[in-house]
Amino acid sequence: MVIPVHDVNPARRTPYVTYALIAANFVVFLATPGVASSLTGDSGPSHLAQLCHLQAFLEQWAAIPRELIHGQLPTTVPTGDVGLGATGRGCAVGPPGYDKSPQLSVLTAMFLHGGWVHLLGNMLFLLIFGNNIEDRLGHIRYALFYVACGYAAAYGFALVNADSTDPLIGASGAIAGVLGAYLVLYPRARVWVLVPFLIFLPLRLPAWIVLGFWFGLQAVYSSGRGVSDAGTVAYVAHVVGFLTGMLLAWPLRRGTPPPPQPRGLLWGRRAHHRW
Structure with a gap:
């Protein structure tokens, strides 16, 4: 696993859409019920x-696979209240008090995240790679591209999970589209990454290695191999x-100019050649 921290690929214009997406994701996350308890560590009645x-x-x-594929909306849903059942206290259910569009839920689900690690990881990738794709596509086309990849x-x-009723949330699918576009348009751009090897070792690698390795992991994990939480992470959506x-x-x-050749420190030494 490598952690990207910066790419050597300056953009010509300010990535307003990328910044707006990041801001919107943080605002929605902080407004999501349950964030307060995750910050305070509360595990009492208020946590329930x-x-x-x-x-x-x-x-x-959130987007629910069964609703998206079959168009079947549930007749009972969690009401948000705490109830008392045969097995003790739990979340009460009842008829939904709202009209839900499964198609629109895909868009709203792109701004929901399950925790700080989920959110910060996604926003880091979007911040590093999104500006160049926005620069290449333009603001409007980039916004449409982002949404199309998310859908x-x-x-x-x-x-693949047509009968699942588990909520699907996160910007990972849309951001994965940004990474795929970056691999196509800027495969030779240099990316500074941190590689965990006893300590976090900083390396500057070409984008095709960083993003190719990331995609390879997602493809392996989507098959359920090599990871224990494959059922809770939508690796298929990433792919x-x-x-x-x-x-x-x-x-x-063909119409995308190559990224500038990096100069300076490389692998801990000063680079005297281009590669």
Whole structure:
């Protein structure tokens, strides 16, 4: 696993859409029920109440594969209240008090995250790689591209898990599309990464290695091999989003100027040649 921290590929224009997406994701996350308990570590009765609020919130705003594929909306959903059942206290259920559009839920789900690690990891990748794709596509086309990759990722995952009722949340599918486009348009751009080897070792690697390695891991994990939490992370959505981004960016490949050749420190020594 490598952690990207910076790419050597300056953009010509300010990435307003990328900044707006990052800001929107943070605002929605902080407004999501349950964030307060994750910050304070509360595990008492108030934690159960917030958990019930979170379940109701996700049921309404997250994408549900079964709803996307079959169009079947549930007749009972979490209400957000704490109830008392045969097995003790839990989250109460009842008829939904809202009208939900499964298609629109894909868009709202792109701004929901399950925790700080989920959010910060996604926003880091978007910040590093999104500015150059926005620079190449322009603000409007980039926004449409981002949404298209997110939709493709969500529906791709839903097709493989058509009967699942687990909420699908996160910007990972859309951001995977950004990574796929970056691989097509800027494969030789240099990316500073941290590699955990006893300590975090900083290295500058070409984008095709960094992003190719990332995609390879997602492909392996999507098959359920080599990871224990494959059922809680939508690796299939990452794969579909990445391939969609590559496909949409491919026609622009020949007209994209190469990134500048890096100068300075490389592998701990001063570089005297270009590669």
